[in-house]
Amino acid sequence: MIAGYSPEIQAIFGTLFTWGLTAAGSALVFLMSGTQRKFLDSSLGFAAGVMLAASYWSLLAPAIEMAESSGMYGESGEYAFAPVALGFFLGALFVYAADQVMHYFKIGSTEIMIDLNVECNVSPETKQKGIKHNSGSHNLSKSSNDGLTKRKARVPTGDEEELILGLSNEDYNKLHKQSAEKWKRILLLVIAITVHNIPEGLAVGVGFGAIGKSPKATFESARNLAIGIGIQNFPEGLAVSLPLRGSGVSVWRSFWYGQLSGMVEPIAGLIGVIGVSWIEPLLPYAMAFAAGAMIYVVCDDLIPEASSSGNGRQASWGAIFGFILMMCLDVGLG
Numbered sequence: 001m002i003a004g005y006s007p008e009i010q011a012i013f014g015t016l017f018t019w020g021l022t023a024a025g026s027a028l029v030f031l032m033s034g035t036q037r038k039f040l041d042s043s044l045g046f047a048a049g050v051m052l053a054a055s056y057w058s059l060l061a062p063a064i065e066m067a068e069s070s071g072m073y074g075e076s077g078e079y080a081f082a083p084v085a086l087g088f089f090l091g092a093l094f095v096y097a098a099d100q101v102m103h104y105f106k107i108g109s110t111e112i113m114i115d116l117n118v119e120c121n122v123s124p125e126t127k128q129k130g131i132k133h134n135s136g137s138h139n140l141s142k143s144s145n146d147g148l149t150k151r152k153a154r155v156p157t158g159d160e161e162e163l164i165l166g167l168s169n170e171d172y173n174k175l176h177k178q179s180a181e182k183w184k185r186i187l188l189l190v191i192a193i194t195v196h197n198i199p200e201g202l203a204v205g206v207g208f209g210a211i212g213k214s215p216k217a218t219f220e221s222a223r224n225l226a227i228g229i230g231i232q233n234f235p236e237g238l239a240v241s242l243p244l245r246g247s248g249v250s251v252w253r254s255f256w257y258g259q260l261s262g263m264v265e266p267i268a269g270l271i272g273v274i275g276v277s278w279i280e281p282l283l284p285y286a287m288a289f290a291a292g293a294m295i296y297v298v299c300d301d302l303i304p305e306a307s308s309s310g311n312g313r314q315a316s317w318g319a320i321f322g323f324i325l326m327m328c329l330d331v332g333l334g
Helices: 007-031 037-070 081-104 110-115 124-129 169-209 219-246 251-260 264-274 276-306 312-333
Strands: 141-145 148-152
Touching: 007 169, 007 219, 007 251, 007 264, 037 081, 037 169, 037 219, 037 276, 037 312, 081 169, 081 276, 169 219, 169 251, 169 264, 169 276, 219 251, 219 312, 264 276, 276 312
Parallel strands: none
Antiparallel strands: 141 148
C-alpha cells in the first residue's frame, strides 16, 4: 500500500488493510443490542443478502472475466464457464461435506455454545418449578436483565447425573438440540465467509506481485484493488458478528469471531505475491469455489432458518438491505 516497498511488504500492508476493515465492520456489533428472535432472523437475512451480492459481483463475475481473458478456454473464451462451474460445485460440496463431518463428530455441542457465552432464556413457568442441582455441582449461573432470568447450563457428561433446569426431559433435549443446531449453523456461516476471503487475499497478493509485468499491472491498480476489497469486507464482518450476537453470543465474542473471518487474507496475500506465476491461473477456480460455498450456506441454512419462526418479512428486508449495500460497494468500487 506504500510505494517503494517490496511486493511482499506491499501485499502484507494491503491485506492487513482489508482485514482491518473486516474487523471494523464486525465492531458495529457493539452498537447493536437485543437477542430477540426477530433480531436474529433480520441479521440472518442481512448476512444472506450480503453473501448473495458478494457471490456474483465479487467472485463469479470476476472469475468469468479472468477465465475469458486467460485464453485457456477457447479462442473467444466461450468455455470460460467450465472452471467457474467446476469451482462453484466444489465450493458447495465442500460446505456440505463440512456439515456432514460436524454432524458425524457431533460438533455443535452445548458445551461449545456455553463456552461462547450463549445464554438460554428460562420462562417464568420454569422459574416457578425451581432448579435442581446434582450433588456438589455448580452447573448453573444466574443473571438478571430487564426482569428476565437467564441461566447458563453445562451438558452433563456420562459420569454426571442428569442436570435438570426445571424442565422436563423432553424440553431439555429440545433445548439441547436447538443450541447444537444454532452453533453448527453459525460455524458454517463463519466457514463460508472465511473461504470467501481466501481468494480475495490471493487477488491482492497477485496484484502487488504482478506490478511491472504488464502495462496494466501498476502499483495504483493493485492499491485500488486492495481498497475496494477492504471496503467490501466491511459489511461481511458485520454479516458474521450480527447473527452471532442475535444467537446470544456475548458482544466481545461476536466481534472476535466476526473479525476472525478476515484473518486469512494476509496469509493468502503473502501466498499470492510469492506464487504469482502459478496462483493467477487458479483464481477463477478459487473465486467460484468461494461463491459456491456461500450460496450453499444461504440456501441450505440461512434462508430456511430465518423463515422458520414466522419472521420471514423481517428476514426479507434484512436480505434486501444487505444485498443493496454489498451491490453498491461491489459495483461502485469494481
